[in-house]
Amino acid sequence: MSTPEKTGIEKTNVMRLLEQAGIEYEAREYEVDEKDLSGSHAADVMGEDHDSVFKTLVLRGERTGYLVCCIPVDEELDLKKAAKAAGDKKVEMLPMKDLLGVTGYIRGGCSPVGMKKKFPTYIEETAVLFDRIAVSAGMRGKQILLSPEALAEYVGAAFVPLVKE
DSSP states (O other): OOOHHHHTOOOOHHHHHHHHTTOOOEEEEOOOBTTBOOHHHHHHHHTOOGGGBEEEEEEEETTTEEEEEEEETTSOBOHHHHHHHHTOSOEEEOOHHHHHHHHSOOTTOOOSSSOSSOOOEEEEGGGGGSSOEEEEOSSTTEEEEEOHHHHHHHHTOEEEOOBOO
8 A cells, every 4th residue: 555654645535534444545646737637637647547547426316316426537427327326317417616515525636535425426337347446535636546346335336337338
């Protein structure tokens, strides 16, 4: 485990929560490009396979309320698949202006770990093909790499198909 202390990376709340839970992770930090907050940029700068770096999306279901989906950075979320996973007829992306108030995170720093409230969470099923995946550490320019199974267990997530074919 490459802890923040060993790498000199400032510890985030996400890292503290994982440590309290005894979950191993590697912390990574990279230079943020304010013009390109994409996960693709993060994957490139970290030298990671784009399929193993996941972005965190927050949605609102018509009947079920808020939900969280984690998908590979280059993929597009299939709203029908997300709705099916949530047991809802229709879901829509949370407006960016509402993200901080609902989750406690800003765009480019939204993590499935440590949101203000615990929301139903779904991770694209291809995550299990990797020994570890990267997700935001709760701040722009910081990522954590960890076992997809450990992440799913910690946040209570299900592995389901979520991306467009």
